[in-house]
Amino acid sequence: DAMVIQNPRYQVTQFGKPVTLSCSQTLNHNVMYWYQQKSSQAPKLLFHYYDKDFNNEADTPDNFQSRRPNTSFCFLDIRSPGLGDAAMYLCATSRTGEGQPQHFGDGTRLSIL
């Protein structure tokens, strides 16, 4: 089945130790998104790629970076995780046509020690 796959499902890292989360898709969608979601809050868009074009949200901390080496893969790098970065990180994909929904991966739960 076509899908969005995130790895790992759970990630524990130390304060200040860089961490990378990955996302892959078999849907061949041209837009990929990274969201941060904390408990009882709406998903917060960090950035998205429209094909190879990177779009950063204005309030996304510089600590967060992303790479999309090809259509299928996208990575979220957190250079120096702080305690406030503990959250669920969601990857989503979509087509750009009107009415196209987003398809989410299962998410990565990041914990900071």
Added chain:
Amino acid sequence: QKEVEQNSGPLSVPEGAIASLNCTYSDRGSQSFFWYRQYSGKSPELIMSIYSNGDKEDGRFTAQLNKASQYVSLLIRDSQPSDSATYLCAVRRSYIPTFGRGTSLIVHP
């Protein structure tokens, strides 16, 4: 700033009842509207989409859209305990949706 407002709840309904979830949005140019269900600790799952004014039914779910009032709702008929989750409303003008913070629904036996 684009805003999507939902009552955080929890909304508690008995099993078999109709659950009504509401969402208002500020961007009049919004064209696509989505309802996602999110179980605790899981990712959002698309359950309904609607683009035109009126009602759209899919099984036990009915989405209602009123663009003039900037209002979209989700009705769940014959609610089941397995429907207990947070329901996120997402509103989209281009390919960037704006999410509400969700309404927590509890269906009790």
